[in-house]
Amino acid sequence: MSKAFAVIGDPIDHSLSPNIHSAAFREMDLDCSYIAYRIPKDELKDGIEGLKKIQIRGFNVTIPHKVEMMKYVDKLDESCSLIGAVNTVENKDGVLKGYNTDMDGFLEPFKKKDIPIKDSKVLLLGAGGAARAIVAGFAKEKASNITIANRTLQKAEELSEFSKKIGLNAIPMKIEDVGDSAQNYDIIVNATSIGLKNEDSPISFDSLKENTVVYDIVYMPMNTDFIKKAKEKGAKIIFGYEMLLGQAVRAFEIWHDMEAPYNAMKKALLGGV
Numbered sequence: 190m191s192k193a194f195a196v197i198g199d200p201i202d203h204s205l206s207p208n209i210h211s212a213a214f215r216e217m218d219l220d221c222s223y224i225a226y227r228i229p230k231d232e233l234k235d236g237i238e239g240l241k242k243i244q245i246r247g248f249n250v251t252i253p254h255k256v257e258m259m260k261y262v263d264k265l266d267e268s269c270s271l272i273g274a275v276n277t278v279e280n281k282d283g284v285l286k287g288y289n290t291d292m293d294g295f296l297e298p299f300k301k302k303d304i305p306i307k308d309s310k311v312l313l314l315g316a317g318g319a320a321r322a323i324v325a326g327f328a329k330e331k332a333s334n335i336t337i338a339n340r341t342l343q344k345a346e347e348l349s350e351f352s353k354k355i356g357l358n359a360i361p362m363k364i365e366d367v368g369d370s371a372q373n374y375d376i377i378v379n380a381t382s383i384g385l386k387n388e389d390s391p392i393s394f395d396s397l398k399e400n401t402v403v404y405d406i407v408y409m410p411m412n413t414d415f416i417k418k419a420k421e422k423g424a425k426i427i428f429g430y431e432m433l434l435g436q437a438v439r440a441f442e443i444w445h446d447m448e449a450p451y452n453a454m455k456k457a458l459l460g461g462v
């Protein structure tokens with residue numbers, strides 16, 4: 190029987206996941222299909238019942254259901270308990286297991302490009318859901334310390350507390366107080382949604398040292414102002430699509446128990462960006 194997969198969320202029509210996973214199925218000659226399924230905010234419970242009825246094998250979860258989904262899975266991988274949100278679900282004979290691939294997806298480009306994280310000084314912009322997974326990633330890879338800069342200081346403070354609890358020294362600040370301090374860091378990450386609407390970079394790169402790693406997790410547009418300005422200063426760039434791809438690869442491996450066809454998935458993704 191053909192195996193069905195999906196991504197759920199609202200809005201969902203611009204999701205790139207169906208393209209990426211369908212390309213992987215073609216490449217590996219798998220009898221599988223992957224659809225985007227809109228489930229409005231208050232209809233998650235019924236939506237999941239529907240997916241179980243059609244014996245969905247797995248699904249991705251996006252805005253606004255990532256936190257709420259914690260309630261509806263039968264088992265939680267430790268990645269979810271740490272981050273407090275589910276973005277990938279595996280269905281084994283009606284038993285749903287939740288995973289969070291944000292952290293692995295974020296770290297994947299560092300591994301692929303052999304960029305070390307250990308002992309590095311990190312500046313993280315943003316303190317939302319993705320930022321939390323990123324903090325967990327830097328803690329796992331033993332960065333030296335992290336400065337968390339956010340528009341709302343209180344959220345930066347809360348995320349700094351989480352960071353310290355899992356063993357990574359953290360300093361919270363307001364994003365406008367970053368000023369011209371780019372030179373003080375080895376890795377700078379944008380995990381705010383600034384850039385989605387072509388906004389200017391939230392920080393100055395005037396003092397940026399060459400070869401600093403600059404990573405924007407916003408993937409649409411691909412060349413945000415943040416990326417363009419960092420490139421001009423000779424930074425090593427990691428694009429948001431690389432994280433997205435890292436997550437799709439991880440989801441594929443959870444569901445199919447085999448190595449994902451990275452190049453075919455990358456081709457499908459870049460064709461769609």
Ligand SMILES: NC(=O)c1ccc[n+]([C@@H]2O[C@H](COP(=O)([O-])OP(=O)(O)OC[C@H]3O[C@@H](n4cnc5c(N)ncnc54)[C@H](OP(=O)(O)O)[C@@H]3O)[C@@H](O)[C@H]2O)c1
Binds near residue numbers: 294317319341434436
């Ligand atoms: N590449 C990938 O695979 C990937 C994965 C996950 C997320 N993302 C992208 O990452 C971004 C953040 O996602 P999320 O899930 O963490 O969202 P979220 O939980 O809603 O957090 C949004 C963050 O952006 C900040 N922000 C929003 N508008 C701002 C503005 N005008 N000025 C300054 N700060 C602003 C928020 O600051 P406040 O706390 O002050 O509101 C908060 O820190 C989104 O663009 C999403 O598409 C990409």
